Amino acid sequence: MVTVIQLLGIVKPETNKLKLKTNNQKLFRKEMQIFYYSVLFLFLIAVVFIFTSIYRGIFLIKSGTPWVPLKEKNIRRLLKLANLNENNILFDLGSGEGRIVIIAAKEFKIKKAYGVEISLFLHWLAKLKVIFSRLSDKVNLKCENFFKTDLTEADVIICYLLPATLEKLKNKFLKELKPGAKILSFMFPIKGMDPEEVNRLLPDSPPIYVYRI
Numbered sequence: 001m002v003t004v005i006q007l008l009g010i011v012k013p014e015t016n017k018l019k020l021k022t023n024n025q026k027l028f029r030k031e032m033q034i035f036y037y038s039v040l041f042l043f044l045i046a047v048v049f050i051f052t053s054i055y056r057g058i059f060l061i062k063s064g065t066p067w068v069p070l071k072e073k074n075i076r077r078l079l080k081l082a083n084l085n086e087n088n089i090l091f092d093l094g095s096g097e098g099r100i101v102i103i104a105a106k107e108f109k110i111k112k113a114y115g116v117e118i119s120l121f122l123h124w125l126a127k128l129k130v131i132f133s134r135l136s137d138k139v140n141l142k143c144e145n146f147f148k149t150d151l152t153e154a155d156v157i158i159c160y161l162l163p164a165t166l167e168k169l170k171n172k173f174l175k176e177l178k179p180g181a182k183i184l185s186f187m188f189p190i191k192g193m194d195p196e197e198v199n200r201l202l203p204d205s206p207p208i209y210v211y212r213i
Contacts, residue, residue, distance in 0.1 A: 067096050067122065070160055070186065074206065075103050078158055078184050081199055081208055084108045088155040091116065093146040093169070098126030098139070100158055105138035113139050114154075116146040151176040160186040167191045173213065183211040 070078075078100070084090065088110045092100045095115030104113045117123045123143040130139045142149060147169070151157065154177060159166060170190055173183060189195065189209045197210040 082156045090156045091154045092158045115141045157183045177213045181213045185209040
């Protein structure tokens, strides 16, 4: 009897219902997986944001210099003003996650770019970016206090630091930098030094102070 019914196709609707139920269950599981991954992704973003905010506060208290990444258009302004060439060695003091040294090495064809950053977290983040950019031969990253960095081979120094920090660096610049070396300071002047140029794209644009030893 069962065989005849099956041959007649009477049980086909039941089979279709079972297949539909199975497909719906698979679809539901897939949608739940997407939902869980989305929640996890948003949670990780929130954790990174909170960690970064706390880190910036702690770093400011310890170093007196906040980590504030420059926009790429301002980085290119700085590097164009430096008139870089293939023989130049550039130092970025407080290099963060490496965006200045990476752009300098990739777009301006310099001899070497050194990024000096005291934060271990930012130092390793910059290292990963340099590796993925395939610039390890052009970019050297140092995890240290830039007050202890040897600057004697630098042709160009890039700074985005607070006025008090720049004032402390002034004697180091005058003592270690070779004649003709340039210092480019974004936003803030170096007290006690006369700039060769103060560059502004517009009257309300952030200034770049250019100094020459």
